[in-house]
Amino acid sequence: MAVYTQVSAEALAAFLSRYDAGELVSAKGIAEGVENSNYLVDTTTARFILTLYERRVEAGDLPFFLALLDHLAERGNPVPPAIKDKAGVAIQTLEGRPACLIQFLSGVSVTHPTPAQAHAAARAMGTMHRSLEGFTGERPNTLGVASWQPLLDRCGTDLDTIDPTLRATLTDALADVTARWPAEGERMVIHADLFPDNVLMRGDAVAGLIDFYFACTDLRLYDLAIMHTAWAFDPAGRTHDAAVGRALLDGYAESFGLTADERAQLSVLAMGSCIRFALTRAWDWLNTPADALVTRKDPMAYARRLAFYRDAGEALFA
Numbered sequence: 659m660a661v662y663t664q665v666s667a668e669a670l671a672a673f674l675s676r677y678d679a680g681e682l683v684s685a686k687g688i689a690e691g692v693e694n695s696n697y698l699v700d701t702t703t704a705r706f707i708l709t710l711y712e713r714r715v716e717a718g719d720l721p722f723f724l725a726l727l728d729h730l731a732e733r734g735n736p737v738p739p740a741i742k743d744k745a746g747v748a749i750q751t752l753e754g755r756p757a758c759l760i761q762f763l764s765g766v767s768v769t770h771p772t773p774a775q776a777h778a779a780a781r782a783m784g785t786m787h788r789s790l791e792g793f794t795g796e797r798p799n800t801l802g803v804a805s806w807q808p809l810l811d812r813c814g815t816d817l818d819t820i821d822p823t824l825r826a827t828l829t830d831a832l833a834d835v836t837a838r839w840p841a842e843g844e845r846m847v848i849h850a851d852l853f854p855d856n857v858l859m860r861g862d863a864v865a866g867l868i869d870f871y872f873a874c875t876d877l878r879l880y881d882l883a884i885m886h887t888a889w890a891f892d893p894a895g896r897t898h899d900a901a902v903g904r905a906l907l908d909g910y911a912e913s914f915g916l917t918a919d920e921r922a923q924l925s926v927l928a929m930g931s932c933i934r935f936a937l938t939r940a941w942d943w944l945n946t947p948a949d950a951l952v953t954r955k956d957p958m959a960y961a962r963r964l965a966f967y968r969d970a971g972e973a974l975f976a
């Protein structure tokens with residue numbers, strides 16, 4: 659459960675009084691998520707998400723994230739913009755944290771996506787990429803390829819306490835992936851974390867794309883590779899679902915297009931994605947405070963995926 663900062667009813671009622679958003683009826687901490695504190699807030703007029711930004715989100719990046727959401731929402735993408743208060747301000751402070759009141763989108767995130775759901779979600783990603791071609795905001799990827807070796811070094815031998823094979827696996831793969839990382843390719847603002855838990859679905863239709871707080875400027879295809887690693891396996895990373903993997907490529911091809919050269923790049927990009935998520939999960943595994951109400955995610959689920967992509971090679975995406 660991700661609630662790092664507790665919000666008192668009094669503080670929340672005072673916070674809501676800045677908005678034209680009705681009066682507080684109820685507020686509950688949301689179980690899902692690992693990065694920020696999220697509350698489901700009901701008022702006398704509507705339902706909202708209250709997000710308090712925690713550790714990995716820099717307050718200075720919030721204007722970028724909110725401009726990105728506004729840009730996408732204006733172009734018809736199903737993303738939730740932040741609500742502005744009576745003075746036109748979206749970024750607030752609550753309980754000492756940066757905080758925003760966000761539009762609530764209905765829908766559920768699925769744990770075991772079907773090919774039809776994967777197809778729709780990847781199609782929505784392609785549409786989002788098309789919408790972002792004219793977006794002028796930029797944010798360097800602080801968790802991009804250049805950050806992985808320093809993060810591996812910082813985890814160091816503590817990785818052995820997670821699994822005795824993890825450090826060697828990541829060290830070897832990192833050398834290989836860095837050497838083969840595409841030097842060229844279209845760069846743009848990408849979501850960079852479009853896991854099933856960040857897509858709200860109604861049946862087979864996409865109702866919401868959420869959690870843009872890793873969004874950054876990077877290789878466009880890296881976004882699709884991240885999505886493949888997150889969607890085309892069981893959560894533990896033990897079983898690859900080929901039908902879901904194909905549906906992702908088909909869905910993306912349908913809305914954005916996908917050339918043979920681009921398909922050939924996806925293998926190394928997927929391996930890079932596995933390194934990124936194995937490392938950040940490992941770091942969190944080793945450093946999450948004992949009293950945090952959050953479920954740690956298993957780094958080995960990404961080490962298993964990494965082994966799968968290494969063995970499958972480029973043929974997987976042909």
Ligand SMILES: Nc1ncnc2c1ncn2[C@@H]1O[C@H](COP(=O)(O)OP(=O)(O)O)[C@@H](O)[C@H]1O
Pocket residue numbers: 660688690691692693694695696707738760761762763764767855856866868869870871
């Ligand atoms: N705009 C929204 N509409 C509906 N539910 C949301 C919205 N934003 C977040 N949620 C819910 O809150 C959960 C956690 O949000 P998320 O942004 O993924 O948190 P974190 O940044 O901590 O990972 C989501 O899984 C979803 O259930």
Ligand SMILES: N[C@@H](CCOP(=O)(O)O)C(=O)O
Pocket residue numbers: 690691692693851853855856869935938939955
């Ligand atoms: N998707 C990442 C962690 C970030 O989680 P989210 O709750 O912000 O989507 C992972 O699975 O490691």
